[in-house]
Amino acid sequence: xxxxxxxxxxxxxxxxxxxxxxxxxxxxxxxxxxxxxxxxxxxxxxxxxxxxxxxxxxxxxxxxxxxxxxxxxxxxxxxxxxxxxxxxxxxxxxxxxxxxxxxxxxxxxxxxxxxxxxxxxxxxxxxxxxxxxxxxxxxxxxxxxxxxxxxxxxxxxxxxxxxxxxxxxxxxxxxxxxxxxxxxxxxxxxxxxxxxxxxxxxxxxxxxxxxxxxxxxxxxxxxxxxxxxxxxxxxxxxxxxxxxxxxxxxxxxxxxxxxxxxxxxxxxxxxxxxxxxxxxxxxxxxxxxxxxxxxxxxxxxxxxxxxxxxxxxxxxxxxxxxxxxxxxxxxxxxxxxxxxxxxxxxxxxxxxxxxxxxxxxxxxxxxxx
Amino acid sequence: xxxxxxxxxxxxxxxxxxxxxxxxxxxxxxxxxxxxxxxxxxxxxxxxxxxxxxxxxxxxxxxxxxxxxxxxxxxxxxxxxxxxxxxxxxxxxxxxxxxxxxxxxxxxxxxxxxxxxxxxxxxxxxxxxxxxxxxxxxxxxxxxxxxxxxxxxxxxxxxxxxxxxxxxxxxxxxxxxxxxxxxxxxxxxxxxxxxxxxxxxxxxxxxxxxxxxxxxxxxxxxxxxxxxxxxxxxxxxxxxxxxxxxxxxxxxxxxxxxxxxxxxxxxxxxxxxxxxxxxxxxxxxx
Ligand SMILES: Nc1ncnc2c1ncn2[C@@H]1O[C@H](COP(=O)(O)OP(=O)(O)O)[C@@H](O)[C@H]1O
Ligand SMILES: [Mg+2]
Numbered sequence: 263x264x265x266x267x268x269x270x271x272x273x274x275x276x277x278x279x280x281x282x283x284x285x286x287x288x289x290x291x292x293x294x295x296x297x298x299x300x301x302x303x304x305x306x307x308x309x310x311x312x313x314x315x316x317x318x319x320x321x322x323x324x325x326x327x328x329x330x331x332x333x334x335x336x337x338x339x340x341x342x343x344x345x346x347x348x349x350x351x352x353x354x355x356x357x358x359x360x361x362x363x364x365x366x367x368x369x370x371x372x373x374x375x376x377x378x379x380x381x382x383x384x385x386x387x388x389x390x391x392x393x394x395x396x397x398x399x400x401x402x403x404x405x406x407x408x409x410x411x412x413x414x415x416x417x418x419x420x421x422x423x424x425x426x427x428x429x430x431x432x433x434x435x436x437x438x439x440x441x442x443x444x445x446x447x448x449x450x451x452x453x454x455x456x457x458x459x460x461x462x463x464x465x466x467x468x469x470x471x472x473x474x475x476x477x478x479x480x481x482x483x484x485x486x487x488x489x490x491x492x493x494x495x496x497x498x499x500x501x502x503x504x505x506x507x508x509x510x511x512x513x514x515x516x517x518x519x520x521x522x523x524x525x526x527x528x529x530x531x532x533x534x535x536x537x538x539x540x541x542x543x544x545x546x547x548x549x550x551x552x553x554x555x556x557x558x559x560x561x562x563x564x565x566x567x568x569x570x571x572x573x574x575x576x577x578x579x580x581x582x583x584x585x586x587x588x589x590x591x592x593x594x595x596x597x598x599x600x601x602x603x604x605x606x607x608x609x610x611x612x613x614x615x616x617x618x619x620x621x622x623x624x625x626x627x628x629x630x631x
Numbered sequence: 632x633x634x635x636x637x638x639x640x641x642x643x644x645x646x647x648x649x650x651x652x653x654x655x656x657x658x659x660x661x662x663x664x665x666x667x668x669x670x671x672x673x674x675x676x677x678x679x680x681x682x683x684x685x686x687x688x689x690x691x692x693x694x695x696x697x698x699x700x701x702x703x704x705x706x707x708x709x710x711x712x713x714x715x716x717x718x719x720x721x722x723x724x725x726x727x728x729x730x731x732x733x734x735x736x737x738x739x740x741x742x743x744x745x746x747x748x749x750x751x752x753x754x755x756x757x758x759x760x761x762x763x764x765x766x767x768x769x770x771x772x773x774x775x776x777x778x779x780x781x782x783x784x785x786x787x788x789x790x791x792x793x794x795x796x797x798x799x800x801x802x803x804x805x806x807x808x809x810x811x812x813x814x815x816x817x818x819x820x821x822x823x824x825x826x827x828x829x830x831x832x833x834x835x836x837x838x839x840x841x842x843x844x845x846x847x848x849x850x851x852x853x854x855x856x857x858x859x860x861x862x863x864x865x866x867x868x869x870x871x872x873x874x875x876x877x878x879x880x881x882x883x884x885x886x887x888x889x890x891x892x893x894x895x896x897x898x899x900x901x902x903x904x905x906x907x908x909x910x911x912x913x914x915x916x917x
Binding site: 324350351355371375415418419 | 810812813815816817818819820821822823824826827830831834835
C-alpha cells in the first residue's frame with residue numbers, strides 16, 4: 263500500500279463519489295466527488311440552482327441519487343434509510359415540531375431512541391446551554407423568533423451526537439446582523455463539539471467566515487475546492503474568479519504558453535509576461551485576463567510609462583481607499599481600488615489618463631468560455 | 632377590572648358586522664328558528680300540555696334502541712370514514728398537483744352525484760345476488776352469500792362512502808399546512824415512519840381529524856336516506872323514527888320531541904367543537 267493511499271484513507275471521513283441526480287431531463291447534480299475530513303467545516307457555496315441542496319439531500323437520504331456513492335466512516339450510506347443514518351440536519355425552513363415545546367423538540371431524537379428519562383433530561387439541558395437557550399425549554403416554537411428556532415433546530419440535530427451535521431442555508435431567512443451573530447455561535451459550537459459540518463450557502467461572505475474549506479458549485483458540478491484564501495487568490499476557473507470577490511476581466515491574447523504561464527497581449531499592444539495560465543479541460547488557451555481591483559496600482563502616464571493605459575471617468579472616495587473607474591482604449595471598463603496611502607496617480611481625476619500596473623502573479627489567464 | 636369597551640373602533644366595526652349579518656339572521660329566523668320553535672311547542676303540547684312525550688321517549692325500550700342504533704352507526708361511520716379518509720387526504724396533500732387533481736375530482740364528483748342514485752348503486756352491489764357476493768363466491772372465498780344489506784353492515788358501508796368527502800376535505804386542508812420538511816426532520820432525528828406518523832403527523836393533523844370527524848358524526852346522527860334504503864327494520868335510526876312517528880303514526884308531539892333531542896345533541900357537539908377545537912384555531916400554539 264502506498265503511503266499516499268494510506269493518507270487519503272485516514273483523511274477522508276465522509277466521501278462523496280461521483281454523485282449524479284437527474285429529474286427527467288433536468289440535471290440537478292451532474293457529477294460531484296468530494297472528500298471531507300473528520301471535524302472539518304466544509305461549505306457548499308454556489309448560485310441558486312447549482313445542485314448544493316440536492317447533493318446534501320443525497321447524504322441525508324431524502325432523495326436517492328441517480329448514481330454515485332456516499333461513504334461515511336468506511337460505511338456505504340446510500341442503502342441505509344434516513345432514520346437510521348444518525349445524521350444531524352438543520353433545514354432552510356423552520357422544521358421544529360410545532361406541537362412540542364423547545365425542550366420536547368430537543369428530546370425528540372432521544373425519545374425515539376428510547377433513552378432513559380434522566381439521560382434525556384441532562385442531554386436536553388446540555389444542548390440548550392450549548393445554543394444559549396437554557397431558559398426557553400418550555401416555550402413553543404411559535405413563541406420564538408426565527409433565529410431562536412434555528413438554534414433549537416441545531417440543538418435538536420446535535421442531541422444524538424451525530425458524526426456529521428448538515429446545514430442547508432439555515433440563516434437565509436434572517437437579517438444580516440442576526441445572521442452574523444448566529445454564525446459566530448455556529449463557529450463556537452463547531453469548535454466545542456468537533457462535529458464534522460457540511461454547510462450550504464449562496465452567500466460568499468458567510469462561506470468565507472465559517473469554513474475550513476469551500477466547495478464552489480456551478481451547474482451541478484464543483485468548480486474548485488479549497489480554503490477561502492485559495493479560492494480568492496488562486497481561482498481555478500473563470501467562474502470561481504467571478505463568483506468570489508470582485509474582479510476585472512480584460513480581453514487579451516495569451517501567447518507562448520509554457521510551464522503554466524503565458525504572455526498576455528492586450529488589444530492596444532500592451533504586454534505582460536509570466537501571467538499564470540489556467541487551461542480548462544478542452545485545452546483552450548486563455549483569452550481573458552482576471553485581476554482584482556485592489557491588486558492594481560495607478561501610475562501617472564508620465565512617471566513610469568509602462569502599464570496599461572486607461573482614461574478615468576469616475577472616482578469614488580471610500581474612506582480607507584479610493585475607487586477609480588476607467589476605460590481602456592478599446593472600451594472595456596476597469597475598476598481599481600487603491601489605498602489612500604499608496605503613492606502614484608491616486609490624485610488623478612476624471613478625464614486623466616493613467617497607467618495600470620500589477621504583479622503578473624496576481625492576475626490570471628482563463629479561456630473565454 | 633375588565634374594560635370590555637376599551638376600543639370604540641372595534642365596537643363600531645362589530646356593529647357594522649351585525650348590520651351586514653342582518654339579512655342572514657332574518658333568513659335563519661324564518662327558515663330555521665321558527666320551525667324549530669314550532670317543533671318544540673308541539674313536543675310539549677301534543678296531544679296535551681306537558682312533558683309526557685319526553686317521558687315516553689326515555690321510558691320506551693324501542694326508542695332507546697333507536698337512540699343506541701343511531702349512536703352506534705354514527706360512531707362506526709365516523710371511525711371507518713376517518714381510517715379510510717386519512718390516506719386519501721394525505722395523498723391529496725402530498726401528491727404532485729396533477730395526481731392530486733384527479734383524486735380531488737373523483738372525491739367531488741362522488742359528492743355531487745345524486746344521493747339516491749349512489750345509495751341505489753350500493754343496493755345493487757351489496758344484495759345477495761350483487762356483484763360483491765358474486766365475486767367473493769367466484770373467488771371461492773365464501774360459499775353462501777353474505778348478508779350485506781338490510782342490516783348494520785349495509786348502512787355502515789353506504790354511509791361511510793357518502794361521508795368520505797366530508798372527512799377528506801377538512802383533513803387534507805390541515806395536512807396541506809404541514810411542511811414535508813418537518814417530517815424529513817423527524818426522519819433524520821431517527822424516527823421510523825411509524826414513529827413519525829404517531830409522534831408528528833397525527834398530532835399535527837388532529838385539528839382536521841377532529842373537525843372532519845365531528846362533521847361526519849353529526850351528519851350521521853340525523854341521516855335518513857341511506858339507513859332507510861340499506862338498513863333493516865332492526866337498525867332503525869332516529870331520523871327514520873321521526874319520519875315514521877310523523878308520517879305513519881301522525882304523532883306530531885312525539886316526532887317533535889325526538890327531533891328536538893337530536894337537535895340538542897347536535898348543538899352540544901357543536902359547542903364542544905367551538906370550545907375545544909375552535910374555528911380557525913389549531914391544536915398548535917395559543
Ligand atoms: N424535485 C425536483 N424536480 C425537478 N427539478 C429539481 C428538483 N429538485 C431540484 N431540481 C433542480 O435541480 C437543480 C439544483 O437544485 P438544488 O440542488 O436545489 O440547487 P441549490 O440548492 O444549489 O439552489 C435546480 O435547477 C432545480 O430546479
Ligand atoms: Mg438549496
